[in-house]
Amino acid sequence: MLRDFPRKIGYDDPLEIYLSRLESLLLSDYKISRRSVSLLLLQEDKDMLSAVKEKEGQRAGEILSIIQEARAHYSQPLTYIISLRRQREASRISNAVTSVKEGHRPSLRDYFSRILMDPLIGGPILLAVLYYGLYKFVGGFGAGVLVDFLENTVFDKYINPFMINAVNSAIHFKLLQDLLVGEYGIITLGFRYAVAIILPIVATFFFAFAIVEDTGYLPRLAMLIDQLFKKIGLSGRAVIPLVLGFGCSTMATMVTRTLPTKRERIIATLLLSLAIPCSAQMGVILALLGDSPAGVIVWLGVIIFVFLIVGFLAAKIMPGELPTFYMEIPPLRLPQLSNILRKTASRLKWYFLEVLPLFIMASVFIWLGQITGIFNAVVNILKYPVSWIGLPDKAAVSFLFGFFRRDYGAAGLYDLKREGLLSGNQLVVACVTITLFLPCIAQLLMNMKERGLRMGIAMSVFILFFSFGVGYLVNIGLTLINIHL
Amino acid sequence: MNLRKIAIVGSPNVGKSVMFNNLTGEYATVSNYPGTTVEVSRGKGKIGGETFEIIDTPGMYSFLPISEEEKVARSILLDENPCIILHVIDAKNLERMLPLTLQLLEAGLPLIAVLNIADEAKDLGMTIDTAKLEKELNIPAVATVSTTGEGLDVLRGKIEQYVKRFS
Known part of the structure; x- marks a missing residue:
């Protein structure tokens, strides 16, 4: 299944460690990759949190404590850190595939618009x-x-x-x-x-x-x-x-x-x-x-x-x-x-x-x-x-x-x-x-x-x-x- | 018989609905997503001999939902098992929209990147190398202009191939 081999964006080391610890505890099916579920958990996604509590039973306690630990490790909200890394990857890809013609002549459309x-x-x-x-x-x-x-x-x-x-x-x-x-x-x-x-x-x-x-x-x-x-x-x-x-x-x-x-x-x-x-x-x-x-x-x-x-x-x-x-x-x-x-x-x-x-x-x-x-x-x-x-x-x-x-x-x-x-x-x-x-x-x-x-x-x-x-x-x-x- | 599903996702104002209309033709039903006030359009479309149920999801900016619309969009992706997800992207704002693509890929969802409004990007002097993007993301990517229908045949072809590869 595709969801077992998701594309990975590399986050920094501590975050990756927390992610792999979380992933190893998620044994149920969430219809999306465990990595994605872990990322959402770290960002305090309420729906995911309640799904995990319901599905993982006694492992839920350990999962919650890892989340707490990860949050304590960073001074900024995890959502911010994750988004920043992801945006950097997006910018890299975007720059790699996009080329903008230098000195692009303003079209008739632009002229008319102005x-x-x-x-x-x-x-x-x-x-x-x-x-x-x-x-x-x-x-x-x-x-x-x-x-x-x-x-x-x-x-x-x-x-x-x-x-x-x-x-x-x-x-x-x-x-x-x-x-x-x-x-x-x-x-x-x-x-x-x-x-x-x-x-x-x-x-x-x-x-x-x-x-x-x-x-x-x-x-x-x-x-x-x-x-x-x-x-x-x-x-x-x-x-x-x-x-x-x-x-x-x-x-x-x-x-x-x-x-x-x-x-x-x-x-x-x-x-x-x-x-x-x-x-x-x-x-x-x-x-x-x-x-x-x-x-x-x-x-x-x-x-x-x-x-x-x-x-x-x-x-x-x-x-x-x-x-x-x-x-x-x-x-x-x-x-x-x-x-x-x-x-x-x-x-x-x-x-x-x-x-x-x-x-x-x-x-x-x-x-x-x-x-x-x-x-x-x-x-x-x-x-x-x-x-x-x-x-x-x-x-x-x-x-x-x-x-x-x-x-x-x-x-x-x-x-x-x-x-x-x-x-x-x-x-x-x-x-x-x-x-x-x-x-x-x-x-x-x-x-x-x-x-x-x-x-x-x-x-x-x-x-x-x-x-x-x-x-x-x-x-x-x-x-x-x-x-x- | 239950049809396999194709979900169209993306942020608001990227041409999702026009894309939906192009793929489904006439017969669409609009109904509230159960338990919410959010409307979801569904229709049928034939691609490569197979009829799919096509779902136009409410606009979403991120896989971590804030609004009710975003929650509904995510629920559709999670609960309805679409066999393909078309992420419609405003080609002019590729950089701003790729984070959602990446999130959907992180989740391991079967994605095709649709670079819509390609005409306006071109007018701005932008050229996007879709082949290179396919390699970077390791998923199919197509440039389209949903208002004129440009690139839709290529998209249909890619959907057909993609479905075959995974079924």
């Missing part, structure tokens, strides 16, 4: 990626062409009239009709939002995101943003959860655990809840502003401004030293189509399966809320802040939706836009407010879980007032300088 992380050239490249990848592809193609087709043709012409007829002729209870095909019905609202608005937008977004991810651009983006972050006094390490937040802020909040100080975790959680739109929401917002480039610029400008100011102030309020940030940068790769399609498909499946039941549940809740009158009461309260920021009353419903899920709220606004109820300015104000507005229920729960109940609630209250406050200011600001988007 450019992406250079603020002067990488910045504009980032803008180009955002413009073509997000705005043109997701906002224009996904949210424009695809959603139009699904909404106007598939749902408005075929599915909705057919279902409404079918339900109304099959069921004669008004209440049940409302539940299924009413204004907020499961089929006419929940299912339609999920399939006709969210699905095409999220599919194109995931597709674009998978390409960006597959090329290895994201870590470079983190490095690029890190340089900017340091200038405004924020920790560079926070880049990772914040960039992840563009995928799903809830998951990213969990990732803030990787930040070393409490201060950084709080700042990152706040920024994630406030200023980082998740992928689904961003998709719908790009759709809302898809035909108004100026609107996108105002929206983006306000969000970036809020992000920087809040981050900066939070960092000032909670001072602390700036940790250094280092990250291993994987090489750039050409994305593979099959990989991208598989990634897109699996994310889409996961997302859709999660979102569809929620949307349907939201319809049921609204239905229950309408029967009991709670829905209208809450909407009536929300109408005040909504009208303060210059939006029509109907938008209050979207903000209530937004609390279930951010993308659901944004999809509600999308509906209003299509009905022609929102002017350019109102759209921008609504987008700004709903981006900043309370995170979805999942994220609220995660905030409370990660940051504690009090901090989670305090953040939510702050965000509630802050988002409407900013919306108010943007509305006033646009009116004052007489801009009509």
Whole structure:
């Protein structure tokens, strides 16, 4: 058997003597060489120790005393001594078999990689990626062409009239009709939002995101943003959860655990809840502003401004030293189509399966809320802040939706836009407010879980007032300088 | 009939899973290792006329386990008697990864060294003499690029030879 003739790395003499003494006492089968078992024992491997105690019976006492003796012989931990010797052998072998070409010319790949992380050239490249990848592809193609087709043709012409007829002729209870095909019905609202608005937008977004991810651009983006972050006094390490937040802020909040100080975790959680739109929401917002480039610029400008100011102030309020940030940068790769399609498909499946039941549940809740009158009461309260920021009353419903899920709220606004109820300015104000507005229920729960109940609630209250406050200011600001988007 | 097993081991992010997918094709099952929350993928793959059960173990840095993942990986090597263990190594970081190879060899396990991500090592100007490595370690060694499938035929050939030699 192979395990009876293992490869030997020579350790120094005393250690070898202890090893051979241990080996001679190990008479049972451990499925690996006795030498390996002895090495693990000397390094105090708990599983091995208990296996030996169980299998060697009375010899166990002697084995333990040899281990004690060996440990006493060395001033450093045995794990260290063994690893050091082994690493020396590894280095010797590695050097013997590896040759590195001297003066290796940096490849085009290296050159390109450096450019992406250079603020002067990488910045504009980032803008180009955002413009073509997000705005043109997701906002224009996904949210424009695809959603139009699904909404106007598939749902408005075929599915909705057919279902409404079918339900109304099959069921004669008004209440049940409302539940299924009413204004907020499961089929006419929940299912339609999920399939006709969210699905095409999220599919194109995931597709674009998978390409960006597959090329290895994201870590470079983190490095690029890190340089900017340091200038405004924020920790560079926070880049990772914040960039992840563009995928799903809830998951990213969990990732803030990787930040070393409490201060950084709080700042990152706040920024994630406030200023980082998740992928689904961003998709719908790009759709809302898809035909108004100026609107996108105002929206983006306000969000970036809020992000920087809040981050900066939070960092000032909670001072602390700036940790250094280092990250291993994987090489750039050409994305593979099959990989991208598989990634897109699996994310889409996961997302859709999660979102569809929620949307349907939201319809049921609204239905229950309408029967009991709670829905209208809450909407009536929300109408005040909504009208303060210059939006029509109907938008209050979207903000209530937004609390279930951010993308659901944004999809509600999308509906209003299509009905022609929102002017350019109102759209921008609504987008700004709903981006900043309370995170979805999942994220609220995660905030409370990660940051504690009090901090989670305090953040939510702050965000509630802050988002409407900013919306108010943007509305006033646009009116004052007489801009009509 | 019980299939003979091939276990894929290595530290995280060296392309183990892609290697696993390449060797197994489509049918893989993912399940929690008994008594743990660690997931292990298993699939079937045909190499040289024989069908093997192929196991993708959780990432391990050392044979002396610290994390639950490492414990599970070691348990698989010890308890499931794989007839071959593929140690997948990031060729760029050979020096950092060889200690695990050495530990597995010290344990007397049937090992093949798979130098993966060979393309990136080459781009860095690195050349690894696999024949010399085979002599140094006295086990088969192959250079592969699991994302494109380069070197996988050679790997299959080596597995076939290796199995024959020891059965």
